[in-house]
Amino acid sequence: MAIINQATKELQLKIVYYGPALCGKTTNLMRIHEQVPAAQEKGKLVSLVTSSDRTLFFDFLPIEAVAIKGFKTKFQLFTVPGQVIYNTTRQLVLRGVDGVVFVADSQYEKMAENVEGFANLEENLKAHKQSLDEIPYVLQYNKRDLPNAAPLEYLEFLLNNREVQVPSFEAKAPRRRRSL
Numbered sequence: 259m260a261i262i263n264q265a266t267k268e269l270q271l272k273i274v275y276y277g278p279a280l281c282g283k284t285t286n287l288m289r290i291h292e293q294v295p296a297a298q299e300k301g302k303l304v305s306l307v308t309s310s311d312r313t314l315f316f317d318f319l320p321i322e323a324v325a326i327k328g329f330k331t332k333f334q335l336f337t338v339p340g341q342v343i344y345n346t347t348r349q350l351v352l353r354g355v356d357g358v359v360f361v362a363d364s365q366y367e368k369m370a371e372n373v374e375g376f377a378n379l380e381e382n383l384k385a386h387k388q389s390l391d392e393i394p395y396v397l398q399y400n401k402r403d404l405p406n407a408a409p410l411e412y413l414e415f416l417l418n419n420r421e422v423q424v425p426s427f428e429a430k431a432p433r434r435r436r437s438l
């Protein structure tokens with residue numbers, strides 16, 4: 259839920275990067291962290307990972323963006339752990355979410371996981387009495403650099419098939435800098 263502080267003129271929004279295991283959620287936050295100019299206020303990227311770099315709880319990155327009608331906007335970016343066993347954690351991270359970026363892995367063999375991940379997002383929102391009818395979300399088709407990436411039309415057909423279609427974006431991050 260967006261927090262509006264009239265006294266300090268601040269607006270705080272929580273955005274969650276959601277998606278199947280290894281689709282590139284953490285990489286998204288790392289790239290944003292690298293690319294937001296130092297002049298713009300950005301906090302530390304906090305990552306809680308296993309020894310093999312898989313997200314254990316979540317990643318967290320606070321960013322300050324442009325002012326909207328005199329209100330300083332603060333985005334809190336989170337990722338969830340994609341591994342199936344961490345569903346309770348995914349549910350917790352979704353609490354109070356204002357917007358979702360669903361990251362899909364473009365590789366053909368990941369389609370079932372993408373579809374399951376999307377259904378899992380809907381289920382977990384339901385647990386908070388929320389739904390994608392009211393929570394704004396976008397789709398990111400990641401790993402477009404890989405040779406076995408499925409055509410965009412196929413991804414759209416599988417994932418962007420709710421009553422209202424949402425914006426979708428292609429992405430690739432072939433190299434990952436180990437800079438945490």
Ligand SMILES: Nc1nc2c(ncn2[C@@H]2O[C@H](COP(=O)(O)OP(=O)(O)OP(=O)(O)O)[C@@H](O)[C@H]2O)c(=O)[nH]1
Nearest residue numbers: 279280281282283284285312313340401430431434
């Ligand atoms: N080729 C390619 N590899 C990518 C891309 N994005 C991420 N990766 C790689 O995919 C692997 C998993 O990336 P992560 O960002 O850790 O994935 P995640 O979704 O956070 O994974 P979990 O936290 O376990 O759910 C890493 O080796 C990344 O370097 C991409 O666009 N292209």
Ligand SMILES: [Mg+2]
Nearest residue numbers: 283284312313
């Ligand atoms: Mg991760």
